[in-house]
Amino acid sequence: MDLRKLRHAVVLSEELNFARAAQKVNLTQSALSRSIQSLEDELDGKLFDRTLHGVSITPIGLRVVKRAKELLIDANNLRHEVTLMQNHEMGDIHFGVGPLPGATFLPPVLAQLLNDYPKLRTEVNINNWNALLNQLYDEQLEFFIADVHNLTEDKKITVQRFSRQYGGFFCRREHPLVGKAFNNKQEVFEYPLVSVRLPESVNNELHKYFELAADQKFELSLTCDNPTLLHYVCLHSDSVLLSTYPVVQTEIERGTMCELTMPDQIEVYAEMGIVTLAGRSLSPAASWLIEKIRQYIEIRKSDN
Known part of the structure; x- marks a missing residue:
């Protein structure tokens, strides 16, 4: 599981807008869209509904985003612990x-x-x-x-x-x-x-x-x-x-x-x-x- 893709999903769930989310993660809209699509393919489930008026999150997406936030926090804690151990x-x-x-x-x-x-x-x-x-x-x-x-x-x-x-x-x-x-x-x-x-x-x-x-x-x-x-x-x-x-x-x-x-x-x-x-x-x-x-x-x- 790629943590970057999970972070992209979390940011998109917060912005519910590809343009703003792409800007926040320093990607183009097309690159962000490909990242989300790749994550959906990997999980074999749709995380977001795309409409002309924006983006909405699906029930599966809500569950994935909740767990993704926990994993990202754990990953940051792990990096911090490794730094402390090295020091x-x-x-x-x-x-x-x-x-x-x-x-x-x-x-x-x-x-x-x-x-x-x-x-x-x-x-x-x-x-x-x-x-x-x-x-x-x-x-x-x-x-x-x-x-x-x-x-x-x-x-x-x-x-x-x-x-x-x-x-x-x-x-x-x-x-x-x-x-x-x-x-x-x-x-x-x-x-x-x-x-x-x-x-x-x-x-x-x-x-x-x-x-x-x-x-x-x-x-x-x-x-x-x-x-x-x-x-x-x-x-x-x-x-x-x-x-x-x-x-x-x-x-x-x-x-x-x-x-x-x-x-x-x-x-x-x-x-x-x-x-x-x-x-x-x-x-x-x-x-x-x-x-x-x-x-x-x-x-x-x-x-x-």
């Missing part, structure tokens, strides 16, 4: 983040988002990458940001890797291992190890680092995808936290937590990536948010 002044963002980005670069970016565009409705789901991937497939999320170590790219998704967070072993300042000269790196196993859910590739690296036997597993005493909870446990027990530096930076700066000096440094890291459905355009607000995250990370890199 980030309205709309919805539903996205997910893993526990590590959720504890590091996301909070300041979200604060800026709400300050700059308070009318946006934002919903964030913090979970592990596997749960977020299933929600993305179900189109419950527009995108998610997480450690994509274990994520195998397929035709359904696009993965953009953009940052690495390197990690180590951390504990409270008063921990028995602080300042200790290790004779064997497996001495750390005398204390509970805690961390977020680790990708299989990181588990394999840790298995090699600790020189475990083939039939031995690298195991955590506590696995939790909530960094805040892990920090509390670490600060109030003799547990050792396996985490990335950005996640514990505040505690390190406060002096409440420190990194263990292990016999051999291990290079473990979280591979941060943005995951979207392949071939799917992001909303303007989502694109803005992703760009701000990239900018924030670049600034942090330059500061360090």
Whole structure:
């Protein structure tokens, strides 16, 4: 259904005169007449009666004009909403983040988002990458940001890797291992190890680092995808936290937590990536948010 033809019908119903209606819509009388005739043919119904004295509207025409006015209002509202969305002044963002980005670069970016565009409705789901991937497939999320170590790219998704967070072993300042000269790196196993859910590739690296036997597993005493909870446990027990530096930076700066000096440094890291459905355009607000995250990370890199 052509909205222009509907508008022509509405104007003609108001003027009941082809000359005045044509002038109002910037058409010739013959062009307006062809537009009305085309609409009547499309609807298979006569909308107007033409007489020597002017134009009168038929019962079908009254019904069509009434609905046409509603459709034109809806179309104008839709255009306005799209403009607002492009300017980030309205709309919805539903996205997910893993526990590590959720504890590091996301909070300041979200604060800026709400300050700059308070009318946006934002919903964030913090979970592990596997749960977020299933929600993305179900189109419950527009995108998610997480450690994509274990994520195998397929035709359904696009993965953009953009940052690495390197990690180590951390504990409270008063921990028995602080300042200790290790004779064997497996001495750390005398204390509970805690961390977020680790990708299989990181588990394999840790298995090699600790020189475990083939039939031995690298195991955590506590696995939790909530960094805040892990920090509390670490600060109030003799547990050792396996985490990335950005996640514990505040505690390190406060002096409440420190990194263990292990016999051999291990290079473990979280591979941060943005995951979207392949071939799917992001909303303007989502694109803005992703760009701000990239900018924030670049600034942090330059500061360090």
